[in-house]
Amino acid sequence: MASRAGRRLLTRDDWTRAALEALAEGGVTAVSVERLAKKLGATRGSFYWHFRDRGELIEAAVARWERENTIELIPPAEAIGDPVERLRHLFREVYEREVDAVELALASAPDEPLVAPGLARVVRMRLDFLRRIFSDLGLPDAEADERAWLAYAFYIGHHQLGRNPATRASRPGRLDPLVELLTVTNSRDRDQRRDAR
Amino acid sequence: MASRAGRRLLTRDDWTRAALEALAEGGVTAVSVERLAKKLGATRGSFYWHFRDRGELIEAAVARWERENTIELIPPAEAIGDPVERLRHLFREVYEREVDAVELALASAPDEPLVAPGLARVVRMRLDFLRRIFSDLGLPDAEADERAWLAYAFYIGHHQLGRNPATRASRPGRLDPLVELLTVTNSRDRDQRRDAR
DNA sequence: ACCTGAACACCGTTCAAGT
DNA sequence: ACCTGAACACCGTTCAAGT
Numbered sequence: 001m002a003s004r005a006g007r008r009l010l011t012r013d014d015w016t017r018a019a020l021e022a023l024a025e026g027g028v029t030a031v032s033v034e035r036l037a038k039k040l041g042a043t044r045g046s047f048y049w050h051f052r053d054r055g056e057l058i059e060a061a062v063a064r065w066e067r068e069n070t071i072e073l074i075p076p077a078e079a080i081g082d083p084v085e086r087l088r089h090l091f092r093e094v095y096e097r098e099v100d101a102v103e104l105a106l107a108s109a110p111d112e113p114l115v116a117p118g119l120a121r122v123v124r125m126r127l128d129f130l131r132r133i134f135s136d137l138g139l140p141d142a143e144a145d146e147r148a149w150l151a152y153a154f155y156i157g158h159h160q161l162g163r164n165p166a167t168r169a170s171r172p173g174r175l176d177p178l179v180e181l182l183t184v185t186n187s188r189d190r191d192q193r194r195d196a197r
Numbered sequence: 198m199a200s201r202a203g204r205r206l207l208t209r210d211d212w213t214r215a216a217l218e219a220l221a222e223g224g225v226t227a228v229s230v231e232r233l234a235k236k237l238g239a240t241r242g243s244f245y246w247h248f249r250d251r252g253e254l255i256e257a258a259v260a261r262w263e264r265e266n267t268i269e270l271i272p273p274a275e276a277i278g279d280p281v282e283r284l285r286h287l288f289r290e291v292y293e294r295e296v297d298a299v300e301l302a303l304a305s306a307p308d309e310p311l312v313a314p315g316l317a318r319v320v321r322m323r324l325d326f327l328r329r330i331f332s333d334l335g336l337p338d339a340e341a342d343e344r345a346w347l348a349y350a351f352y353i354g355h356h357q358l359g360r361n362p363a364t365r366a367s368r369p370g371r372l373d374p375l376v377e378l379l380t381v382t383n384s385r386d387r388d389q390r391r392d393a394r
Numbered sequence: 395a396c397c398t399g400a401a402c403a404c405c406g407t408t409c410a411a412g413t
Numbered sequence: 414a415c416c417t418g419a420a421c422a423c424c425g426t427t428c429a430a431g432t
Contacts, residue, residue, distance in 0.1 A: 009396065029226070034424050044425075046397050054425065108305045111360045120363030127367055146369045150378070153354030160353050161346075163308040166317030170324055172343045181347070184381055206415065231405050241406075243416050251406065 010042055012050045012060070019061040024101035028109050031058055055114050062118035065102050070122045074129055083136040084183050087151075090133075091175045099159045107156060127152055137185055151182060207239055209247045209257070216258040221298035225306050228255055252311050259315035262299050267319045271326055280333040281380050284348075287330075288372045296356045304353060324349055334382055348379055 018040055022030045033054055037044045051057045077093070080086040109115045130148035139147065161167045172178075215237060219227045230251055234241045248254045274290070277283040306312045327345035336344065358364045369375075 032424065033426085043398055045399070045428085048426070048428095049396055107357070108307075110305075110357055110364075116361050116363065120361050123358065123361070123364045124367075127364075143374065145367070146374055147378075149355075149358075149367060149369055150351055150375055153352075153358055154347055154350045155354065156357050157350030157353030157355075158346075160304070160307055160357075161320065161350055164313050164317050164320070166313065167307075167320045167324075170321075170342070170346060172346055177340065177343055178347055181344075181378070181381065184378065229405065230407085240417055242409085242418070245407070245409095246415055 010040060010046065010050070014040060015047060015050055015057060016060045016064055019057050020064060020102060023058075023061055023065075023105045027105040028058065028112070028115070031061070033057075058114045059118070062106060062115055065106070066118045066122055069100065069103070070125055074125060078129070078132075083133045084179065086136075087130075087133050087183060088176065088179050091179055095155060095158060095175055098162075104159065104163065107160070123152070134183075137183060139185065147182060154178075204238060207237060207243065207247070211237060212244060212247055212254060213257045213261055216254050217261060217299060220255075220258055220262075220302045224302040225255065225309065225312070228258070230254075255311045256315070259303065259312055262303070263315045263319055266297065266300070267322055271322060275326070275329075280330045281376065283333075284327075284330050284380060285373065285376050288376055292352060292355060292372055295359075301356065301360065304357070320349070331380075334380060336382065344379060351375075 015036060018036045019031050022032070022036065031054070033044050033047050037047055047057075051060070073094075077086060077090060080089055106115050106119055110119055127148050130151050131144050134144035134147045135141070137144075158171075162171055212233060215233045216228050219229070219233065228251065230241050230244050234244055244254075248257075270291075274283060274287060277286055303312050303316055307316055324345050327348050328341050331341035331344045332338070334341075355368075359368055
């Protein structure tokens with residue numbers, strides 16, 4: 001038949017947007033060329049004019065998520081001067097809220113070759129942000145690195161545990177007490193405890 | 198043709214074991230009836246005599262992992278009297294080691310209906326174990342709950358971050374300093390900091 | 395340049411028929 | 414009781430042919 005019989009021609013972007021929607025709704029497996037084609041009113045064959053294969057589509061979707069998501073989230077948070085307040089803000093805005101569905105889908109496949117590079121870039125930006133908090137708090141670099149790692153790994157696990165209704169039940173209501181713990185700087189306590197052993 | 202032409206008859210257990218191997222090697226998607234049938238030298242039709250569908254197979258594999266894995270890991274660790282030592286032991290044996298491949302595969306699909314119930318049972322046992330550490334340390338219940346959650350969420354994120362070669366680079370070498378932080382009990386520090394604001 | 399339609403491979407599922 | 418073999422549906426991929 002002729003060029004889309006009245007319908008608008010599709011762009012690479014149309015397919016990518018549709019892929020992100022599918023990703024959010026059903027994870028990586030839901031990104032099916034056949035289903036997207038049906039949704040967009042095209043044939044699967046059409047897809048292969050815009051993309052080499054399904055993998056290239058997923059890569060494009062990840063890249064788009066990366067741009068729209070992490071890049072513009074960091075600057076406003078960075079503006080908060082007091083590092084403890086900055087972490088508290090982060091916990092309220094990012095830890096205690098429901099996490100974006102696309103992120104959940106991607107975080108579930110951290111070692112898929114299609115997902116790994118984009119995800120790694122995002123993780124690095126966020127770890128840097130956290131490291132700066134603990135540096136500003138006066139911790140030496142090695143300790144700031146450790147705490148950033150702890151805080152970010154906690155972020156991942158916190159949201160992953162929240163996905164399972166049965167385990168979500170154990171989730172603490174507010175995370176402020178954990179901010180207190182994570183920002184302890186006085187080394188006296190730890191020294192004391194070590195000496196007492 | 199006749200009953201397996203010389204070959205041994207297959208049991209439900211044979212299929213389940215093969216499913217666990219596939220799970221470890223390639224995650225949930227790798228558990229394919231067709232591939233398992235080929236590996237076991239049977240037809241796909243044979244599979245459906247033992248199981249209702251692919252989902253039932255995955256459930257059976259999860260249940261087996263649950264038994265073989267968490268149940269017998271807890272008692273030896275529970276024997277350590279000093280709670281700080283108990284946590285340090287846990288970090289060395291469970292956090293710093295590579296995590297079992299099946300667990301990684303399952304943790305990546307925490308909200309799949311086939312995986313969720315078994316995974317939730319395991320999580321509950323482990324959270325209880327952690328809670329006891331912090332209770333024995335003298336923390337009130339609410340605080341023990343929070344720290345157990347923090348410690349377990351960290352466990353998940355720590356291993357997930359370790360799967361991506363690019364992010365694994367930021368991983369701290371030893372986790373002992375984090376044990377120190379997680380077991381801080383003196384509330385003086387936190388009070389002091391709060392007063393200083 | 396962008397798309398269709400038919401073809402093939404892979405795999406989940408069903409089921410009648412075999413032993 | 415346990416299995417085969419053929420059939421069907423779903424979906425990724427290719428490609429010749431259309432406009």
